[in-house]
Amino acid sequence: MARRRVLLVARGLGPGGMERLLVNQVRFGDRSRFDYSVAFVTPAKDQLVVEFEELDAPVHWLAGGGRPWAANLNALLRRGNFDVVHSHSPLPAVAVRLEARMLRPRPWVVYTEHNSWGPYDPRTRAANRWTYRLDDAQIAVSRAAYESVPEGLRGRLEVLDHGIDLDAVRAHRSARDAARALMGVQPSDVVVGTVANFRPEKNYEGWLRVADRVTAAHPDVRFVSVGQGPLLDDIRAQAAAAGLDGRVQLLGHQPDAPSVMAGFDVFAMASHWEGLPVAFMEARALGLPVVTTAVGGLVDHITDGEDGLLVEPGRDDALVAALERVVTDADLRARLGAASEARADSFDATAAVARVEQRYERS
Numbered sequence: 001m002a003r004r005r006v007l008l009v010a011r012g013l014g015p016g017g018m019e020r021l022l023v024n025q026v027r028f029g030d031r032s033r034f035d036y037s038v039a040f041v042t043p044a045k046d047q048l049v050v051e052f053e054e055l056d057a058p059v060h061w062l063a064g065g066g067r068p069w070a071a072n073l074n075a076l077l078r079r080g081n082f083d084v085v086h087s088h089s090p091l092p093a094v095a096v097r098l099e100a101r102m103l104r105p106r107p108w109v110v111y112t113e114h115n116s117w118g119p120y121d122p123r124t125r126a127a128n129r130w131t132y133r134l135d136d137a138q139i140a141v142s143r144a145a146y147e148s149v150p151e152g153l154r155g156r157l158e159v160l161d162h163g164i165d166l167d168a169v170r171a172h173r174s175a176r177d178a179a180r181a182l183m184g185v186q187p188s189d190v191v192v193g194t195v196a197n198f199r200p201e202k203n204y205e206g207w208l209r210v211a212d213r214v215t216a217a218h219p220d221v222r223f224v225s226v227g228q229g230p231l232l233d234d235i236r237a238q239a240a241a242a243g244l245d246g247r248v249q250l251l252g253h254q255p256d257a258p259s260v261m262a263g264f265d266v267f268a269m270a271s272h273w274e275g276l277p278v279a280f281m282e283a284r285a286l287g288l289p290v291v292t293t294a295v296g297g298l299v300d301h302i303t304d305g306e307d308g309l310l311v312e313p314g315r316d317d318a319l320v321a322a323l324e325r326v327v328t329d330a331d332l333r334a335r336l337g338a339a340s341e342a343r344a345d346s347f348d349a350t351a352a353v354a355r356v357e358q359r360y361e362r363s
Contacts, residue, residue: 003035004083004360007107009073009096011089012045013038013059015228015253016197017278018088018114019048021162026057028165028353034084034360039076041069041092047253062092070095077103084360086110090120094127097134110359113140113157115275116148116296119201129153137359141275142297161297163352164278166344169285172258179263183224183249190221190327192291193264195257195279196271198229203293206316207270208238208248213320214327215247221327226260228253258282265333266326271295272313284344289336291322301346307339 008026013019026036038052039060052059060076062069073092077085077099085100085107087093093111100109117125129150132138138157140146146159185191192214196202204225211223225248232252239248254260257279261267267283269292276297283290290308292298302308309326311318326333 003031003033005035005081006037006084006086006360007076007080007082008036008038009085009087009089009092010038010040011092012042013040013048013052014042014045014197015047015255015257018275019045020164020278022088023048023051023055024163024165024349025353025356026052026055028163028349030354030357034357037080037082039073039092041089074099077107082107084108084110086112086356086360088112088114090128091124093135094124094131097131101134108136108360108362109134110137110139111135113138113145113149113275115201116145116273118148118273137362139356139359143300144273144296145275160355161346161352162276162278163347163349164281164285165349166285166347169258169282172256172262173286175259175262177263179260182260183222183251183263185222185263186220188220190218190265191224191263192221192266192268192323192327193224193226193261194268194270195226195261195282196269196277197227198231198235200231201271201273202227203270203272203313204231204235205238206314206319207268208235208242208244209316210270210319210323211248212242212244213316214323215244217324218327221247223248224260224264225250226252226254226257258286261286261288264288266291266323268319268323269293269298270313270319274298276301281344281347284340284347287337287341287344289326289333290340291319291326293319301343306336307343308336 008022036057039062041062049059062072073095085096087096100107132153139160215221267288267290271293274296293313294310295313304310309322311322
């Protein structure tokens with residue numbers, strides 16, 4: 001049988017969690033049955049293009065040629081003869097749905113809901129709502145993402161956990177010494193780390209306030225962040241104004257985040273909302289104890305007190321208290337980390353991609 005042609009569509013191909021999932025989709029997909037291509041809109045977010053090209057997946061930049069990106073998307077769909085078009089961002093998904101209905105033969109249209117509807121621009125949310133029923137199959141990365149969709153639109157929507165390259169992440173455990181040398185921390189220091197891009201939903205302002213309080217009370221604790229984004233310069237300025245130099249490090253983008261995470265002792269997030277963060281999956285694979293706000297898919301995968309600690313979002317005092325429990329108790333860190341690692345196998349990318357490809361076979 002001829003391989004089915006699949007086009008993955010996203011707003012950008014920067015180093016975010018959703019984008020990493022697309023790389024895994026191509027890397028672990030059944031290439032004997034599916035022929036993958038990728039399209040994206042935002043030119044500034046193209047860091048992962050080379051990885052797709054190394055996987056022999058053609059990449060199409062939709063904003064080039066002096067035409068609107070939607071026009072280029074329409075042209076690509078008309079000439080591409082795709083069997084499946086799978087969108088991973090709400091605004092491109094609207095354009096895909098409308099154009100696909102005009103094609104004969106028509107491709108199978110799939111959409112993945114990576115986040116809750118709350119943070120969407122009102123115009124994007126309205127267009128998404130208006131076209132949502134035009135999808136043939138829909139996937140939500142968490143129960144929270146599923147429940148954020150208006151109830152009347154959930155008829156085709158199902159929750160499906162995604163995955164990571166577990167073996168590749170676990171191999172980074174041997175990089176602990178190198179990672180801590182990069183951070184310049186002492187062997188006795190306890191490193192509380194996070195991996196998240198600098199966007200409003202990640203609540204870096206709250207993360208800094210918590211870091212200030214915890215490191216002031218516990219001088220052997222260091223906070224480290226990996227990530228990039230539009231708020232990075234503002235957060236750096238806030239950290240400097242608060243006198244956090246030497247206690248907080250904002251490392252910016254790192255091309256291989258798990259190699260830095262290997263030097264963490266605790267993984268912590270202060271997010272206002274989430275889908276199901278790839279960094280959380282990687283933390284589990286590395287055997288890190290996780291302390292995070294109870295948002296998004298995190299509440300589906302963490303049992304508070306058993307394999308992590310969950311706190312109410314927006315509560316600095318609760319996050320401070322939870323982190324102080326962990327940074328002052330090595331036995332608790334070891335117990336939470338071991339329990340977290342034991343559940344990491346549920347995030348196996350091979351199994352997750354196979355489940356997605358089962359949806360393609362319905363076409």
